[in-house]
Amino acid sequence: MNYIPSRTTLCNSFNKGSRLLKTLLSIAFLLCAFFPVPGTALAVTAERLNLILRDRFEQNNVKFSDIQTDKEANNMQRRLVVIYTKTGLQPLWVTSNGPGEKAEILLAVLKNSELDGLIPEQYHVNRITSLWNGTTPEELIDLDTLLTLAFITYAHDAQQGRTHSRKSNPDILVKDEDTSAFYELALIKTALSAPDFNQFMDSLLPPHKYYRNLRAALPRYQNLAAAGGWLPVAAGKSIHPGEQDSRIPAIRKRLQIEGFLQSATTDTLVYDDMLVQAVSQFQLRHGLTDDGVIGKSTIVAMNIPAQQKVRQIIINLERWRWEAHDLGKKYVLVDIAGFTLEGIENDRVILEMPVIVGTQHHETPVFSDLIQYIDLNPYWNVPASIARNEMLADLRKNPHYLNTKHIRLFSDRTSEAREIDPLSINWSQVSPNKMGQFALRQDPGKWNALGAIKFVFPNSFDVYMHDTPEQSFFKRSNRAFSHGCIRLGNPRKLAEFLLGGSEKGWSSEQLNELISTGKRTIIHLPTPLPVHITYQTVTSDQDGRISFHMDIYDRDQQPGEILLKK
Secondary structure, three states, X not given: OOOOOOHHHHHOOOOOOOHHHHHHHHHHHHHHHHOOOOOOOOOOOHHHHHHHHHHHHHOOOOOOOOOOOXXXXXXXXXXXXXXXXXOOOOOOOEEOOEEOXXXXXXXXXXXXXXXXXXXXXXXXXXXXXXXXXXOXXXXXXXHHHHHXXXXXXXXXXXXXXXXXXXXXXXXXXXXXXXXXXXXXXXXXXXXXXXXXXXXXXXXXXXXXXXXXXXXXXXXXXXXXXXXXXXXXXXOOOOEOOOOEOOOHHHHHHHHHHHOOOXXXXXXXXXXXXXXXXXXXXXXXXXXXXXXXXXXHHHXXXXXXXXXXXXXXXXXXXXXXXXXXXXXXXXXXXXXXXXXXXEEEEOOEEEEEEEEEEEOOOOOOOOEEEEEEEEEEOOOEEOXXXXXXXXXXXXXXXXOOHHHHOXXXXXXXXXXXXXXXXHHHOOHHHOOHHHHHHOEEEEOOOOOOOOOOEEEEOOOOOXXXXXXXXOHHHHHOOOOEEEXXXXXXXXXXXXXXXXXXXXXXXXXXXXXXXXXXXXXXXXXXXXXXXXXXXEOOOEEEOOOOOEEEOOOOOOOOHHHHHHHOOO
16 A cells, blocks of 8 residues: 655755655645645745636636625626736735735725715725635735725725716717726836826826816815804895894804804804905805895805815816816816806916806807917807707797898708899798708807807807807806807907917917908917817816806716715
8 A cells, every 4th residue: 555645744845866756745835825734834935825816807806895886796706807817916015025015005095985975885995804804814815806906996086086977978978988997907017117196196186286286175074064064144135335234243253164164253243345355255265246235145055065165176077087187288168157268378267257158058168279360350050959949949030130140041051052032922821940951151250140250160050159249148147058069258358369379479469450451361370279068066266266156057966976975
């Protein structure tokens, strides 16, 4: 009968003189590593970690207690298989000595993700923490794969946002998101090879001041909310400067809590100059007319709870993650909810003006594009929807309507269309469908709906920025009056900004001279400039001061429900 040595005997034997014995010893060492004698501690080795990791994926057995559904588990498995098989089926974050430096940085970022309005629990922080000091190979592999899953989930949320889906709501944003496993593979390879992993993790978030200023404001408002915020101010008649009102002490205290007033110690009922100044600043920071009169709208704004402002900031941080993170060195930024346009160069506000945006029935879309040319004395090609829904009714009442508006009528919308005399048509017999087939074009002039200047960045929405003869609307605080295009408060200044001004041979005098000819002139920008049309209900100015705006399109609700649900 052959003698077969036990694993214990082999582990403690060593004889250099026998080739057979050397072979047996090699086998024995492997057996000791992977199948230890009962009662002995299992040494953690790189080979053991690799073997367990490989076995997990071959057996389709990568599961964690906080992955709840089969759909989540299958999705997780698919993503991890691509990453680990393409990186050599070896741990990415741990070694036989435990979590590495990059793992420590990653966990710290995940724990602090609430600073960006994100929820650490979404990145399995509790489970990762419980595995952090694990001593067995199985625990370390659990930790490694969970860190990988947390990284790719967080990286996606930081770069593209948690709540955005173009397919589910195409009107909110026009950016395609990338959730492919191969995109995640490329991302994790870049991350793990980054010389400064801290810097890499920070680079996943938007770097511009708009995001960073909101991020800085979030903890302040969270602290205000945690401290109880402020008491509501009672409704009542408007309070004008110099008047007395029993609500003045409450208003003074309300503004002091949020920082608009240094002190609220006085008990006077007089609406004095110091309080007027504070109220005017409050109105300015809430999209209201800063006239110092404490009316209904001002009281409503004062009574917005601190917790709701926290919610608004979190939602708007998310919106910035949806959009392009690199806005450019020189660009135009339009905020729909704030009714403003800024011209930015080298991170400085060079130009600022009010704008008019689309109504709730004709919402201005959110997207980024390139301004390619400026159209002086432009034609206005009347959209078919306006022709059908508005102008047909006017023509039925007055066949001379088009002539009075300097609008020419063409048989169709092709280049071969023939011009038609509007008086030759019985408009009462024209259907809305037929009306939409005509082409209507308004000639340049003071009557033109686009004014003297049009800024073109070709896009699928047929949205552009333009001048307007209707200047009175700019005096209103709520400026949602257009059919979707953006009307500018000072289009000539925007043209100067885009063209480089007098330094580039485009002074305001030169532009005015071209406009005064009445002839249509196209000016192509030497280098197309980015324009970002955003929807931000919380914004910051050059000095980092925060402003809150009305949610004119009711777009805060959907992302808010997702972001604030744990």
